Amino acid sequence: MPELTSDSRCVLVVGMRPPRLPLQDGYVLHLHHLLSQLNDRHQVTFVAPDDGQGACDDIAGLTVDLADSRAGGLARHVGERLRSDKVEVIHVVGAPLAKVLRVDNTAAVSVLGALDAPHLNVDAVQASGLAQVVRKRVKRARSLWTIKHGYGLADRVVVVSDQDRTALQEVNPDLIVSVIPNGVDLGSFAPRAGIGRQTDRMVFSGALDYSPNVATAVYLAEKVLPIIRSERPGARLSLVGRDPVERVLALGQIDGVDVVGPVADMADALSAGSVYVCPMVSGTGIKNKLLEALANGLPCVASTLAIRGTDLTDGIDVLIGDDAGAVARATLLLLGDEQLRRSLSEAGRQYVEDHHSWSSVGTRYTQVYDELLNGAEQ
Numbered sequence: 001m002p003e004l005t006s007d008s009r010c011v012l013v014v015g016m017r018p019p020r021l022p023l024q025d026g027y028v029l030h031l032h033h034l035l036s037q038l039n040d041r042h043q044v045t046f047v048a049p050d051d052g053q054g055a056c057d058d059i060a061g062l063t064v065d066l067a068d069s070r071a072g073g074l075a076r077h078v079g080e081r082l083r084s085d086k087v088e089v090i091h092v093v094g095a096p097l098a099k100v101l102r103v104d105n106t107a108a109v110s111v112l113g114a115l116d117a118p119h120l121n122v123d124a125v126q127a128s129g130l131a132q133v134v135r136k137r138v139k140r141a142r143s144l145w146t147i148k149h150g151y152g153l154a155d156r157v158v159v160v161s162d163q164d165r166t167a168l169q170e171v172n173p174d175l176i177v178s179v180i181p182n183g184v185d186l187g188s189f190a191p192r193a194g195i196g197r198q199t200d201r202m203v204f205s206g207a208l209d210y211s212p213n214v215a216t217a218v219y220l221a222e223k224v225l226p227i228i229r230s231e232r233p234g235a236r237l238s239l240v241g242r243d244p245v246e247r248v249l250a251l252g253q254i255d256g257v258d259v260v261g262p263v264a265d266m267a268d269a270l271s272a273g274s275v276y277v278c279p280m281v282s283g284t285g286i287k288n289k290l291l292e293a294l295a296n297g298l299p300c301v302a303s304t305l306a307i308r309g310t311d312l313t314d315g316i317d318v319l320i321g322d323d324a325g326a327v328a329r330a331t332l333l334l335l336g337d338e339q340l341r342r343s344l345s346e347a348g349r350q351y352v353e354d355h356h357s358w359s360s361v362g363t364r365y366t367q368v369y370d371e372l373l374n375g376a377e378q
Contacts, residue, residue, distance in 0.1 A: 013045070034113075048074075091110075192271040201274045209243040241262065274335060301327055317348050
């Protein structure tokens with residue numbers, strides 16, 4: 001059990017599903033590390049729908065209480081917890097769970113970990129054809145409705161970037177929104193001893209069925225890589241990540257492109273690269289994949305869009321390129337300059353240590369709890 005102090009709170013954390021290992025997507029990765037940090041500081045009970053696979057038991061001392069997965073079961077379960085336990089904070093992780101905050105709750109303060117502005121994610125998806133356009137409009141309308149009528153149920157909303165906060169408050173000016181960036185597991189993503197960085201090896205990673213990642217993979221393979229290979233014919237691009245769609249798999253037919261797909265350990269794949277390329281052309285929020293590459297000490301080339309929500313500095317922590325020519329030139333510069341690669345490697349790792357440790361994330365959420373509870377006591 002964690003060693004609790006006089007500053008510890010009784011916190012009910014509600015999630016969409018248990019965060020079991022291996023951590024296969026951004027949501028469960030965030031939830032796992034957040035729970036680990038909160039459980040070290042507070043008396044935490046975690047509630048999620050029961051998916052029939054049992055509780056997550058890899059977080060020492062965490063109390064897990066799975067709810068009936070049928071419609072309304074989670075809300076009823078949360079209501080029972082709030083009535084029977086001395087809950088001080090109810091912390092809901094994931095925008096789709098905002099409706100849970102409608103349960104009768106007068107004692108606990110509430111935090112909604114929305115993480116991003118959902119309508120920006122909808123906007124980032126490219127739609128072609130009438131059916132896709134209609135689905136996109138419907139999904140966007142639902143997102144806006146949720147922001148207007150669901151997010152306001154929380155005393156505080158938390159997102160990972162200033163861009164997301166601004167976007168939410170443009171839709172619902174009454175929201176009180178805090179920005180807490182995502183964290184990185186600094187130990188897991190450290191460079192791996194015994195894995196040498198391969199000469200002229202570029203890496204891009206992420207879920208390869210996610211539209212912004214697919215668009216970036218295509219852009220790299222079809223627009224950027226040919227420019228690089230015209231000067232460095234041996235340069236190769238590795239596309240690493242789960243669930244590559246047919247459009248991504250087809251890129252493997254291009255000279256110099258290796259569609260690696262899912263790997264057992266992302267840090268191993270990163271450690272084999274010379275340069276990480278992340279010129280995102282769409283998408284929102286902080287790019288965890290970029291932070292992971294920086295934590296790995298892999299020198300990075302990114303677009304302005306990719307570094308939104310961070311304080312990364314062009315020429316010091318990363319190199320920035322916003323068109324195919326600029327991305328190619330920055331990558332070629334890095335591939336040909338070992339000293340520059342070393343400089344960016346050290347600076348990038350230091351940046352993540354200073355700004356994106358999970359410990360700092362846990363501390364900042366605790367500060368939000370204290371602000372709300374102190375305000376409620378006044």
